[in-house]
Amino acid sequence: MLNITQQASHIPVEAELSSAFFSDENQRIDDVLESGLKAGLKNRMINLIALCGIIGPGVFIGMGNALASGGPVGLLVGFSIVGILIFLMMGSIGEMNAAFDQNFAILGSKYVSKGFGATIAIFYVVIWITNIISEYTSLTAALETYSSTVPTYGWYLIFWFIFTVFQCLDVSWWGEAEYILGFLKLAFLSGFYIFAIIYAAGGIKDHKPNNSFGNFPLKDGFKGIASVFYSGIEGISVIAAEARNPRKAIPTAVRSTIFRVFFVYFGLSIFYGVTVSYNDPFLTEADKVMRSPMTIAITEAGWPGSKYLVTTMIWITCFSSINSAIYFASRSLFTWSKAGFGPKIFTTVNKKGVPYVAIHSCHIFGFLSILSYSSGSTVVYSYIVSVSGVASFIVWTSISVTHLRFRKGWIAQGYSVDVLPFQAYFFPWSNYVGIFIGIVLTLVQGWSCFKPFDYKIFIDDYIMLPLFFIIWFCYDFFYFKKGIIKPMEMDFHTGKRPDLDDNVGAELDNYDASGEKADVIIHTSSSNEKLT
Structure with a gap:
């Protein structure tokens, strides 16, 4: 016995x-949750946020640039590769977060090393702060389509105040807003898919798409493919801490990953490719809204006023993206501070369980978006917003590494995998493949700077890679004075x-x-x- x-x-x-x-x-018993954060996110909110959270301004404008640089095949292959990585990584997140209500940075500090987790947290905060900056730029540009009488900084100040007030409300308000905005994004995207099928099949009289099914080139080879990736889907791990029923919500959100990948990534890659030519001059030379493949396709189908419809959806997605970016950045900063990685002031919460100090500290960086409108500061702005590329792949790879260590310690301490509420698919090969793809994507993110070689772009694209190891080393050897955690010393009690x-x-x-x-x-x- x-x-x-x-x-x-x-x-x-x-x-x-x-x-x-x-x-x-x-x-x-997790110290982070005992600090006062409120579990106010319902399952329906989490499920729709998980589905629609990746539908940002990039799917309207950014993918147009990717189509022009990589061609339809480059676009499709690029998102296929990143889709595989996302599917594998989300399995790791699902297994750990269904059992523990801590985000991946805290889990990294428990199962790899404290410095490893602290560094992931810093990188994740940086990723979302740069998103705040870039999305404010997209938001103000979209609003200028309707009226040029209001100065750019005027639009910014108006919405900065709105977001500042809204983010300090109960987290359930944030969840409801994202739920409604997500439904609108999903409906519009579905409508475009129906239009694209009819348009590509010749169903619109006297109007045919500029691109045909046979004109599907791979432009610029691998350099073109390397420029089409983007991130953001791993935020479900951050949301988990404020979910009302995470045991059901997290596995459901993870299982829907493959649908999200096909519906958003593959769907847009295919329908953009068959309705818009990769060498259409509007993709690179028109104003911001007119660069959208959606705008180009609908305009060429006979509706010249379509830019106002697309502009409205860009505005909605920008609002949702900024709302989410502030949430993810502030919660990550809160977690980083609460875990003992930085100043405790960021752990301050109000009566509604909202970390308002962390919110304001992250949101204030949105002012840097104004740099994009100054000719002398445009280069600085582009450097700021582009650092998130490599940082995202580093974070994704780190999640797979953390999960490998989690399983190693779990088994070493005698626990059965069968008691885990959710188990990652194809473990451990899923992690090995995920780590390999993550490393490759990290290294090729700046591939397009090599021919011709541009040292400024090279530094900008790869500076985050050495910084990750430098920060990790400094945390472990100078701040915590501890190295890699041994399997039998891993903590499987706090946060369960x-x-x-x-x-x-x-x-x-x-x-x-x-x-x-x-x-x-x-x-x-x-x-x-x-x-x-």
């Missing part, structure tokens, strides 16, 4: 071979979800020395249960 007693107060030294691992808690109590009765894959399944007595605060 093997007796096992729950110990939630310290890191286990001896293996607890029981599904009761998840059962002896009545509240979240109290909503997993029904796992108590699950049968466990534990065997005694004779090869027979062992009898396990589970000691909980309420009962002793025997599993055979």
Whole structure:
């Protein structure tokens, strides 16, 4: 007979071979959540945010640049590769976040090293701050289509005030707003797909697309493919901390990843490719809204006023993107601070459980978007917003590394994989492939700067790579004075979800020395249960 007693107060030294691992808690013991964040996000919010969160201004304008530089095949191949990486990475996030209500940076600090997690957190904050800056630029540009009488800084100040007030409301308001905006984005995208099918099939009289199915070139070879990637889907790990029912919401969101990849990435790649020619001059020479493949396709189909419809959707997606970027940046900064990686002031929350200090600290960087309208500051602005490219791939790769370490420690300490609420697909090969693709994408992100070689672009594209290792090294050896965490020293108690109590009765894959399944007595605060 093997007796096992729950110990939630310290890191286990001896293996607890029981599904009761998840059962002896009545509240979240994670220090980050005890700080006052409110779990106010409903399942329907998380599911639609997970589906539509990747539909940003980039799908309207940014993909036009990618189509021009990579051609239709480059666009499709590029998003196919990144789609595979996303699918594999989301499996890792799903397994860890269905069991622990900590984001991937905190998990990295528990299963790789404290410095590793701290560095991921910093990079993730930087990624979303640069998104705030770039999306404000897109928002003001879209609004100028309607009226040029209001100066650019005027639009910025108006919406900066709106976002400042809105972000300090209860998190459920943020969730509801993203839910409504996500529905609108999904409806518009579906409508465009229907239009593209009819248009490409010749269903609009006297109007045919400039591009045909046979004209599907790969422009600029691999250099063209290397320029079409973008990120943002991993934010579900940050949302998990404020989910009301994460055990159900997170696995559902992860399982829908493959649908999101096909619907958004593959769908737009194909329909843009068949309705707009990659060498259409409007993709590179027109004003911002007219560069959108949607605008070009609908205009050529006979509706010259389509730019106002697309502009409206760009405005909606910009509003949603800024709203999300402020949320992700502030929560990541809050987590970084609460975990002991930085100043504690960023952990301050109001009565509604909103980390307002972190929100204002991140949102203030939005003022840098004004640099894009100054001829002397345009270069500086472009450097600021482009650093997120390599940083995103580094974060994605780090998530796969963290998951490998998580599984290694989990098994080393005697826990059964069967008690995990969600298990990653194809482990461990999914992680190996994900890490390989992540490394390749990190290295080729700036591929287009090599021919001809431009040292300024090279530094801009790759500066984040050495910075990651420098910051990691400094944290581990000078700040924490600790290195890589050993599997038997990993912490599988703090942050475990109290909503997993029904796992108590699950049968466990534990065997005694004779090869027979062992009898396990589970000691909980309420009962002793025997599993055979």
